[in-house]
Amino acid sequence: MAQENSPIQHELRFAERTQFQAGIAAFDFSGRALKHSDVIAFNYGLPDGDLFQLPELKAATALALSGDGARSLQYGGGSGTSRLPAYIAADRSRRWNTTVEPDEVLITSGSSQAIDLAGRLFLDPTDEVWFEAPSYFGAIHVLSLYGRQRRGFGMDAQGLVVDEVAEELERRAKTGAPLPKLFYVIPNYQNPTGLTMSLERRRTLAELAMRYGFYIIEDDAYGELGFDGVALPPIRSFAPEHTLYVTTFSKTVAPGLRVGAVIAPKTIIRGMQRVKSEGGTSPFVQETLANLLESIDFQAHLAHLRQTYRDRRDAMTETLAKVMPSGCEWTTPLGGFFVWVTLPEHTDIHRVWEHALEERVSFVGGPPFYVDEAGKNQMRLSFSYFKPDIIREGVLRLSRAVEKSMSPALTPTAPSAGR
Numbered sequence: 001m002a003q004e005n006s007p008i009q010h011e012l013r014f015a016e017r018t019q020f021q022a023g024i025a026a027f028d029f030s031g032r033a034l035k036h037s038d039v040i041a042f043n044y045g046l047p048d049g050d051l052f053q054l055p056e057l058k059a060a061t062a063l064a065l066s067g068d069g070a071r072s073l074q075y076g077g078g079s080g081t082s083r084l085p086a087y088i089a090a091d092r093s094r095r096w097n098t099t100v101e102p103d104e105v106l107i108t109s110g111s112s113q114a115i116d117l118a119g120r121l122f123l124d125p126t127d128e129v130w131f132e133a134p135s136y137f138g139a140i141h142v143l144s145l146y147g148r149q150r151r152g153f154g155m156d157a158q159g160l161v162v163d164e165v166a167e168e169l170e171r172r173a174k175t176g177a178p179l180p181k182l183f184y185v186i187p188n189y190q191n192p193t194g195l196t197m198s199l200e201r202r203r204t205l206a207e208l209a210m211r212y213g214f215y216i217i218e219d220d221a222y223g224e225l226g227f228d229g230v231a232l233p234p235i236r237s238f239a240p241e242h243t244l245y246v247t248t249f250s251k252t253v254a255p256g257l258r259v260g261a262v263i264a265p266k267t268i269i270r271g272m273q274r275v276k277s278e279g280g281t282s283p284f285v286q287e288t289l290a291n292l293l294e295s296i297d298f299q300a301h302l303a304h305l306r307q308t309y310r311d312r313r314d315a316m317t318e319t320l321a322k323v324m325p326s327g328c329e330w331t332t333p334l335g336g337f338f339v340w341v342t343l344p345e346h347t348d349i350h351r352v353w354e355h356a357l358e359e360r361v362s363f364v365g366g367p368p369f370y371v372d373e374a375g376k377n378q379m380r381l382s383f384s385y386f387k388p389d390i391i392r393e394g395v396l397r398l399s400r401a402v403e404k405s406m407s408p409a410l411t412p413t414a415p416s417a418g419r
């Protein structure tokens with residue numbers, strides 16, 4: 001039989017998870033979702049297309065093509081490839097009250113590629129990579145392609161429980177057991193829980209990275225979408241030499257641009273450039289995005305997004321409070337796209353899923369967010385895509401599905417559908 005962490009076991013588990021997600025992904029997420037499908041899909045963290053700045057993007061694209069436009073369509077062409085890192089460096093220097101230099105910034109094809117490059121550069125198959133439990137399944141998947149030993153550490157209202165991490169590191173250092181190479185965390189409005197890591201824990205995790213020599217991937221996909229306007233300092237500010245800070249324009253401009261970035265020490269940036277084999281993130285798209293950012297009031301745009309997503313978060317959490325059966329708990333995120341729901345312990349998320357489909361609502365069940373078998377009574381709901389009225393209706397439908405799955409009279413078959 002395959003061992004628990006053998007490559008075969010790993011592949012099997014991944015196949016199982018993708019199959020589970022594939023069922024979920026079968027819905028239409030285009031702007032036409034509601035016309036063609038009556039399913040209210042709370043599953044993927046899609047920004048609302050109505051919030052894309054189409055006229056401004058059109059103008060920025062036209063500008064990229066005008067004049068000496070052929071340059072931006074050339075290999076490595078145009079000035080966007082230098083203007084965009086300069087913009088990000090200046091923006092973070094201002095926000096973090098420090099100096100980030102443009103050559104500490106690498107533009108990537110979405111933040112997904114930044115995570116992938118970190119895995120390529122740092123991990124050998126026997127290396128360990130650690131995560132919050134739960135964590136973003138895309139990162140779990142891509143980092144697991146490189147380092148096959150994974151481990152998750154619990155979270156509470158303050159985010160990652162760093163004391164558990166410290167204990168495990170100390171135990172390993174004492175016994176000579178392997179230490180992790182990378183620790184992937186999402187400190188702001190985490191995917192999937194919506195939780196935020198406290199300042200103290202950020203500092204502690206940074207200290208642990210410096211003491212035990214591992215690197216932190218600080219994924220800040222949602223950091224600009226905090227509802228109360230308060231931004232905690234990034235983990236990077238406590239350990240710049242041990243942090244790969246990852247950001248993206250997917251949630252704030254549009255995911256179809258596929259532009260993200262990593263801020264890291266120059267030696268790491270050079271290493272990532274060496275393993276970045278596609279010949280560079282599209283110069284044309286970088287030109288367009290640089291034009292856009294230089295021509296709009298981006299802070300005002302972010303303020304609009306925050307207010308819009310805040311109203312949607314309210315619609316979701318207020319309705320959950322009104323209609324969910326007792327014994328269910330959920331987070332109230334201070335930013336980002338997601339609410340994390342924990343159902344009573346015996347609830348089987350696959351049964352909830354069956355009833356949810358009958359009710360025409362969907363979600364992502366907990367298991368794909370863990371590196372082990374946890375999460376069977378949990379689900380992630382995204383409030384980013386739909387307007388408040390639809391969110392309220394979706395949560396009502398979901399509550400009916402949960403009630404049905406908890407009621408033995410309505411589900412006379414086996415207590416668990418299994419997988």
Ligand SMILES: Cc1ncc(COP(=O)(O)O)c(C=O)c1O
Binds near residue numbers: 112260
């Ligand atoms: C935490 C987190 N990181 C990264 C990504 C990937 O984003 P990108 O479009 O920048 O590749 C997502 C997308 O859902 C995410 O939630």
